Amino acid sequence: MSALVDQIKALLRDAVTFTDKASGIQLRAYQVAVVRAIVESVVYHRGLSIVVIFPRQSGKNEVQAQIETYLLTLLSELDAEMIKVSPTWKPQSLNAMRRLERVLSRNVITRGLWAKERGYIYRINRARIFFLSGSPEANIVGATASTLLSVDESQDIEIGKYDKDLAPMAASTNATRVFWGTAWTSRTLLARELRAAKLAQERDGQRRVFVLTADDVAAEVPAYGEFVKEQVQKLGRSHPLVRTQFFSEEIDAEGGMFPAARVGLMKGDHRAGACPEAGKVYALLLDVAGEDEGANAGAFADGSSTSGGTAGLSNDRRDSTALTVVEVDLSTVEDPLLRAPTYRVVQRRAWVGVKHARIYGEVRALAQSWGARYVVVDGTGVGAGLVSFLDKALPGRVLPFIFNQSTKSSLGWSFLGVVDTGRFKDFKHGDSSEAYDLQALFFEQLSFMQYEILPGPAKVMRWSVPDGTRNPATGELVHDDLVLSAALCGVLDDQEWTISGPALVVRRSDPLKEMDHGF
Template structure:
């Protein structure tokens, strides 16, 4: 830390100490014991507002570390301190429901539980809180929200700034503080380098280096855990479950920006997949098994079976996993582990043939669950399998949202060492790894934290030169769905044979 930075922090801390001697400040914070990392951000924020410095601050805290409570306490204090002025505070959130509504509820809770403000504040128009002449406006920063015209004379807050579109901020939100030199605070958690939060963090750091005034407050789970042992234990559990390098752990708890493109299954991830077990031809006594089915298309005229020569078509891929339930007893993992023990593919096969063979595989492996891709034409196949294998089939429908979640969940599973490939994987196992290596991803802006992932249509198989698909990869990824399904505590349950609806399938697909 250079001399200018140290002097600026001492000055800000002195201002905070002076303010705590005032009745307004002490009563507002009397019930709250601030943590050191919270005090640092609060001191500079209060100093900037009260001294009319107009600083732009960036506060990046891990999830569940007190960011929202600190916001509400700061807002309550400023409303009290500035009640004799025409102060206007504006707080924008990525969405109105639930984020703006939650922010209002937090502030109201703080105002209600402090004697100084209880019964002395009012609400106007459903989105304004007022004490005396001071007001705070809560607005949505959603792309479609019409918020042009509001003025932030004192403070402009952008909550979860990583989820606010840059274009929306620059056009509709930034002008709110343009003529007032209001302090601006960007709150949030790390995401990618191309978010509003990341842009403002870089700009604030450049100004820090220039004048020594601290503007950035980036905290990780380590600092929070040093003050809150329960938080440290929680994060350790997340690391055990998801892996230290999982994107959610890196960004949400360690404030590390993520790459928003490139290969999803890096060499490190592919190495984590390598197991020491062998492939199997039949189930082992006392073990539980599940089948994972990604349904490909069928060629015209293939209803009665056969694999027409169409090397460009994706295949229907079946992955058989042996489910290790012992890890469910681990309090940090509390989920099964999965060992791939067999694979099978069908290219261009009719769904009548798929139905017979998949059903036979389910009975052969005594599968507790069959997770089947029920998207589009797969819906009919899933329905007939469910009728034949009642209580054993779990349909999965691919959509932008569900595939994103599947990608996050499967990478978490891999990072935690809960997916293992056999050491004698063979031809299909090698193809699976080539598909994993060819899989790319991109992170999409917005509060949904969606990921778009898969093998690009332009990708070629480095071994054969033909098109590289992701059917085996998607089949394996369906293992993440198994985490959400119940498992017996004892031996696997045998399938109960049901009515064979094959004759009902004629002409359906």
């Protein structure tokens, strides 16, 4: 027995050895540095505030569970209390508890020692770890972290929640605080603590900051590098999700959505067209404005008016119902990484204040003349009527899209993925002055598009031309109808496309879900 005790004591002298021998897990070099920094801060009562930013799915959660298991064992003879906070109870806290249970049960030392209490507390003898939710509505006041306060996915914890309810848990004991997460905006709790930790690190030389990129992980795990390469091909290196989730680059919480570099990717070298070309596939994308029978009742569908002007193109107006006709280039579906179409704009239409009955007739005729494979229609509010009539006229071809905060956010992320991979192209040569006018209006709207990323784990993005925006050069109101119409190509990414032979399924799910593969 004494020999066994001596062996256990020997293992407990080093967290990395304990993990290797007792859990059977060999930590990677980038994980070892994090483990040692956290454990030493706890053991030597340094009370450091440590920030750990790992790329998505690079082993952050596994190393957390191994640290928790080691500290529960090491401190089992002490009244040590640790607190682990996640942004939500379900699924994040529950997942964290299941992960710890798995490690505790497989570790040869802890498998018969640990116990679970009250559904959210894990104990080895006198040492405990409490799992709590950091959601805004969670009532967690009163808990104390005597040893360690671990804040997971801290980019999704509201700063006010942390300052009011979480920070006091470690204040009286000067417990070690660890902020885990992936990079997001510069306004998050993680970003704030990163800046503070960097300053403290510069002052005393004690390492507190661990920021890794996908390249760092790929150096040890080549398969991870291949996985990230695939994501970059799908979304583009400049896509906000790629920059933050894989390369640990902060993005602004708000700003211009289409900088010059992104707009440059949208410029093609093809011609616009007044009619379809044989052998090509087309789709229509329709953003629907409210119906106003009195406004501009004489406007034609191409934007011209009965007086011969361009009333339909004036910016001093309400939003138009905007239509974008795209050629669906299926050659990129065969690309082993992209596996998705390219969309080439060949025509636009805009109707202002025109009755929906008339718009229905013209869209139906356009869909038939272009042989549209799909017609994506904004079915929000008054658009529901158009969807219903078009679906009856074009059975199996109409794809309704309902705008709300969540779906518009997802569409925005999807559209950025299309653009950043070079799969949205506008024409270089128009076939009429109206085509050039609408194209100029589209690029003007792009230049005024703003985005705002809301706090929280859902990563909701608001994006639009802010209400009341005017072009300072002309004084005219700027809208975003043509941009929203173009963005509906993101819906096409979710469809099945046939090249020649078997159907290739192209289902562009939530990019964040596509990224969830463990390494």
